[in-house]
Amino acid sequence: MTDTTSGALDGVPWERLESACGDRLTEEMRRALLHLRDKGGAATEEDCDALYERIAPRHGHLDSASTAALPFIVALAGDPGMGARNWLVQLLVYLSRTTAAPEPDQVDPGWHEMWRRQRPALRKLLTDPDPAVRREALPLTDGLEVLLERWSAETDLTVRLPLLLALGAAAAADAGTEAVDRVHAAVREVLRAGPAVMRVAAVVAWAAFDAQAPVRELDLLVEILSDPTVRPRFEDIWYVPDIDDAFSRTDVASWAAGLFGDAPAALRFLVRLIGAARRTGDAALCGAALDEAWRLLVVRPSAAPELVPLAGELLADPDAGVRYRAAHLLAVLGARAAPYAEGLAGLLDDPGEAEDLDGTVGEHARWALTRIGDPRAMPGLVERLHEPYRGQYSRSYTMGDPRRPEVEEVLTPLRAHAEILLPPIRALLREDGAGGPLTGAFLKVLTAWGPAAAPALPEVVALLGDARHSLSALDALVAMGQAAAPAVRGCTALDFPANHRRVAWAAWRLGGDRDTALRLVGEAVLSEDRPYEVVRLGDFGRAALPYADRIRQIMDDGDTWCEIWAAVALWSITGETEPSLSVLEKYVLAVADGDDSFGSFLTALRAVARIGTVSPAVRSALLAVRERDRRLSPYRDYRAFLDDEEIRSVIDEALALPTPPPPSAA
Numbered sequence: 282m283t284d285t286t287s288g289a290l291d292g293v294p295w296e297r298l299e300s301a302c303g304d305r306l307t308e309e310m311r312r313a314l315l316h317l318r319d320k321g322g323a324a325t326e327e328d329c330d331a332l333y334e335r336i337a338p339r340h341g342h343l344d345s346a347s348t349a350a351l352p353f354i355v356a357l358a359g360d361p362g363m364g365a366r367n368w369l370v371q372l373l374v375y376l377s378r379t380t381a382a383p384e385p386d387q388v389d390p391g392w393h394e395m396w397r398r399q400r401p402a403l404r405k406l407l408t409d410p411d412p413a414v415r416r417e418a419l420p421l422t423d424g425l426e427v428l429l430e431r432w433s434a435e436t437d438l439t440v441r442l443p444l445l446l447a448l449g450a451a452a453a454a455d456a457g458t459e460a461v462d463r464v465h466a467a468v469r470e471v472l473r474a475g476p477a478v479m480r481v482a483a484v485v486a487w488a489a490f491d492a493q494a495p496v497r498e499l500d501l502l503v504e505i506l507s508d509p510t511v512r513p514r515f516e517d518i519w520y521v522p523d524i525d526d527a528f529s530r531t532d533v534a535s536w537a538a539g540l541f542g543d544a545p546a547a548l549r550f551l552v553r554l555i556g557a558a559r560r561t562g563d564a565a566l567c568g569a570a571l572d573e574a575w576r577l578l579v580v581r582p583s584a585a586p587e588l589v590p591l592a593g594e595l596l597a598d599p600d601a602g603v604r605y606r607a608a609h610l611l612a613v614l615g616a617r618a619a620p621y622a623e624g625l626a627g628l629l630d631d632p633g634e635a636e637d638l639d640g641t642v643g644e645h646a647r648w649a650l651t652r653i654g655d656p657r658a659m660p661g662l663v664e665r666l667h668e669p670y671r672g673q674y675s676r677s678y679t680m681g682d683p684r685r686p687e688v689e690e691v692l693t694p695l696r697a698h699a700e701i702l703l704p705p706i707r708a709l710l711r712e713d714g715a716g717g718p719l720t721g722a723f724l725k726v727l728t729a730w731g732p733a734a735a736p737a738l739p740e741v742v743a744l745l746g747d748a749r750h751s752l753s754a755l756d757a758l759v760a761m762g763q764a765a766a767p768a769v770r771g772c773t774a775l776d777f778p779a780n781h782r783r784v785a786w787a788a789w790r791l792g793g794d795r796d797t798a799l800r801l802v803g804e805a806v807l808s809e810d811r812p813y814e815v816v817r818l819g820d821f822g823r824a825a826l827p828y829a830d831r832i833r834q835i836m837d838d839g840d841t842w843c844e845i846w847a848a849v850a851l852w853s854i855t856g857e858t859e860p861s862l863s864v865l866e867k868y869v870l871a872v873a874d875g876d877d878s879f880g881s882f883l884t885a886l887r888a889v890a891r892i893g894t895v896s897p898a899v900r901s902a903l904l905a906v907r908e909r910d911r912r913l914s915p916y917r918d919y920r921a922f923l924d925d926e927e928i929r930s931v932i933d934e935a936l937a938l939p940t941p942p943p944p945s946a947a
Contacts, residue, residue: 290311290314290315290318290353293311293349307346309331309335310332310335310336310346310347310349310350312331313331313332313335314332314350314353314354314357316328316331317329317332317357317363317365317369318357320364320365321362321363321364322362322363322364323364324363324364324365325364325365326365326368328364328365329365329368329369329372332350332354332372333372336350336354336372336376342387342388343376343379343380343387343388343389343392344389345389345391347376347389347392348389348391348392348395351376351392351395351396351399352395352398352399354369354372354373355373355399355402355403356402357369358370358373358406358414359402359405359406359409361409361410361411366411366413366414367413367414367417367525370406370414370417370418370421371417371522371523373403373421374417374418374420374421374522374523377396377420377421378420380392380393380396400423403418403421404421404423404427406418406421407419407421407422407427407431408434412437412439412440413439415431415435415437415440416439416440416443416520416521416522417522417523418522419431419440419443419444419447419522420447420522420523422447424451425448425451425452425455425458425460425461425464426460428444428447428448428451429448429460429463429464429467431444432444432445432448432467438476438479438517438518439517439518439520441479442478442479442482442518442519442520443520443521443522445467445468445471445479445482445483445486446482446485446486446489446521448464448467448468448486449464449468449485449486449487449488449489449490450486450489451464452464452465452489452490453489453490456490461490464490465490468483468486468487469483471483472484472487472498472501476514477505477508477511477514478505478511478514478515478517478518478519479518480501480505481501481502481505481506481533481537482519484498484501484502484537484540485536485537485540488540492542494540495537495540495541495546495550496541496543496546499546499549499550499553502537502550502554503550503553503554503557504557506530506533506534506537506554506557506566507554507557507558507560507561507563507566509561509563511530512530515527515528515529515530515532515533516528516529516530519532519533530565530566531565531566531568531569534554534566534569534570534573535569535572535573537550538550538551538570538573538577539573544577544580544581544583544584544910545583547573547577548574548577548581548584548587548588551570551573551574551577552574552587552588552591554566554570555567555570555571555574555591555595558570559595559598562599564598564599564600564602564603567595567598567600567603568600568602568603568606568635571595571603571606571607571610572606574588574610575606575609575610575683576917578610578613579912579917579918579921579922580911580912580917580921581910581911581912582910582911582912582925583910585614585617588610589610589611589614589617589618589621592606592607592608592610592611592621593607593611593618593620593621593624594607595607596608596611596621596624596625596627596628596646597624601631601633601634601635601642602633602634602635602636602638604628604631604633604642605633605634605635605638605640605641605642605645605683606635606683608625608628608642608645608646608649609645609649609683609919610683611625611649612645612646612648612649612652612919613919613922614652614922615652615653615922615926616652616653618649618652618653619653622650622653622655622657625646625649625650625655626646626650626655626657628642628643628646629643629646629647629650629657629658630643631643631646635683637679637682638678638682638683638684639677639678639682639683639684639685640684640685644665644685645683645685647662647665648685648686648691651691651694651695652694654695654697656698659695659698659701659702660701662691662692662702663692663702663705663706663709664705666688666691666692666719667688667709667719669685670688670718670719671718673718680917680918681917681918682918683918683919684918684919686919686923687722688719688722688723688726689722689723689725689726689729690920690923692706692722692726693725693726693729693730696729696730696731696733699730699733699734703733703734703736703737706723706726706727706737707736707737707740709723710723710737710740710741710743710744711740711743714743714744715744715747715749715750720744720749720750721749721750721753724741724744724750724753724754724756724757725753727741727757727760727761728753728756728757728760729760730760731760731761731762732760732761732762732764734757734760734761735761735762735764735765737757737761738758738761738764738765738768741754741757741758741761741765742754742758742765742768745768745772751780752780752783755769755772755783755784755787756787758787758791759787759790759791762791763791763792765791766788766791766792766793769784769787769788769791769793770788770791770793772784772787772788779805781801782798782801782802782804782805782814785797785798785801785802786798786801786802786817786820790820795821795824798821799821799824799825802814802817802818802821803818803825803827803828806818806828806831806832806835807828807831811839811840811843812835812843813842813843813846815832815835815843815846815847815850816846816849816850818832818850818854819846819849819850819851819852819853819854820853821854822853822854823854823855823856825850825854826854826855828854829851829854829855832847832850832851832854833847833851833860835847836848836851836860836861836864841868841878841881842881842884844864845864845865845868845881845884845885845888847864848860848861848862848864848865848885848888849861849865849888849891852888852891852892858892858894861888861892862889862892862894862896865885865886865888865889865892866885866889866896866898866899867885868881868882868884868885868886869882869885869886869889869899869902869903870898870899870902872902872906872913873902873903873905873906877915879913879914879915879924879928880915882928883924883927883928883931886903886928886931886932886935887931889935889938890931890934890935890938893938893939894938894939894940894941895935895936895938895939895940896940896941897940899935900936900940903932903935903936904936906932907929907932907933907936912924912925913925913928913929914928
């Protein structure tokens with residue numbers, strides 16, 4: 282920034298300008314600019330923080346103080362002696378995008394004119410001696426012709442590569458012009474005769490305006506990405522604006538996988554890439570391709586037949602990260618992993634890990650064996666599941682990545698093995714007590730196991746007096762059956778007066794006083810605005826008929842869950858399929874129409890299955906949902922597979938039900 286510009290900065294009446302900074306004075310904007318000027322070549326990204334904070338649009342509004350600051354930001358970005366130029370150019374790019382098409386009242390009226398005045402200085406950034414500045418300034422180009430001019434003049438590959446990508450994106454947005462034909466020619470020439478990494482970039486650029494380009498160039502992508510001699514060149518030149526670090530070869534492989542809009546084509550690419558990586562012993566590339574295959578499998582069930590045998594082979598890979606991914610992939614697929622049980626059993630004590638991922642190879646192999654019911658997984662299972670939580674209440678992982686499942690998700694399906702698994706669960710409940718990190722999880726498991734969990738009755742009873750677990754303990758006791766009746770009947774009011782009705786309901790379920798339970802639950806349904814107790818009212822059958830009108834009101838006025846539970850309760854009490862069935866069908870049909878509310882879908886569908894009849898519309902919808910090549914889940918990790926299995930199982934159950942005959946003509 283020149284002395285003249287600095288003087289102009291001092292001459293701006295900052296105190297009279299509107300600020301997006303609330304009660305902060307716009308004088309602070311001037312101070313931020315002066316601070317950067319004074320730091321000069323020593324300025325860093327951190328020195329830009331104050332400016333970012335004051336100029337970034339707050340609540341979608343760009344104020345007059347920001348307009349006044351713009352020419353000084355441009356001057357600082359163009360100053361060769363400024364150390365933070367890259368970040369200042371990134372700020373200018375951010376501002377240009379933010380103000381591209383906002384509502385008129387969201388941007389200061391003088392902003393666009395001020396930006397127009399800066400265009401000559403902004404264009405100079407494209408020819409700056411510093412390649413990093415030229416690269417960061419690429420998004421500031423005004424049209425395809427300017428990009429083509431730069432393509433003709435640019436020689437630095439760290440700029441040419443992102444420039445090629447920018448040309449592809451711009452051509453996709455400006456189809457049909459002569460300039461677009463020149464872009465096509467430039468991309469084809471790089472693809473024909475460019476350096477290896479630039480040829481991969483050409484495929485990426487081409488994919489922006491031709492979705493089939495990656496499919497046609499699949500062989501080229503696999504060849505270059507798996508070539509050990511090319512590997513270091515990616516980090517030498519693959520830069521993109523607004524990202525400080527270069528992309529690695531594995532980063533680019535992941536990027537390339539996303540170019541295939543067609544899932545089968547993406548799968549072919551990834552399987553080929555994994556095969557090439559195995560031949561050269563390239564564990565990093567194999568792991569990256571497996572990660573992308575996993576992400577595809579999470580969404581597309583159709584990917585499983587090709588990936589299962591591949592994962593089975595990779596259980597013997599020398600790299601721990603590859604074995605980890607293979608074991609987890611087989612685990613999430615459950616019964617499909619059965620042919621590879623021997624390989625999984627051989628990994629039970631494998632301590633290998635994958636960087637930044639949760640758990641060990643052995644832990645995922647053990648889970649895979651539990652999913653196929655292999656008895657070799659059972660000895661020591663509970664202790665191993667508990668070990669990571671010893672002395673702590675949580676663990677660290679990234680949502681969407683492969684990770685260990687929750688303890689209750691492992692144990693709940695294993696009721697057939699309760700004889701082996703119950704003793705260590707009981708021992709840990711006694712050892713940890715109410716404050717144990719897995720006490721809540723164990724109670725969920727015991728509830729799901731029902732009468733098979735009855736030997737754990739003493740440990741569960743001991744938890745009834747603890748506010749954290751009393752209700753869960755009560756549910757477990759009810760599930761255990763008559764063996765728990767004395768403990769439930771002697772239970773106190775627990776930790777909250779409203780739980781009186783819960784205890785009364787539980788005691789009734791085990792042979793206690795029905796009338797008292799019905800009165801307490803019914804009073805709650807009558808008096809509460811969101812009476813979730815309506816779900817229990819249906820348990821009383823025709824004895825709850827006096828509450829039918831209130832249940833109909835809840836069904837009409839309640840939220841999603843109250844409406845569903847009220848519909849089930851009304852049918853349970855009256856025995857009449859309508860209006861309950863129509864209410865429930867609404868949530869089933871919504872998913873068939875593209876809604877992703879799978880939780881309400883599953884609950885409603887289970888209720889339909891209980892009622893025992895499926896309308897033609899619901900049958901048609903369920904057939905359509907079942908045929909989808911999509912996981913029926915809102916999640917994008919192992920839970921997607923568990924949800925999908927459960928929902929598809931209930932769909933099959935519902936489709937086996939009869940369709941009611943059409944009403945006869947009057």
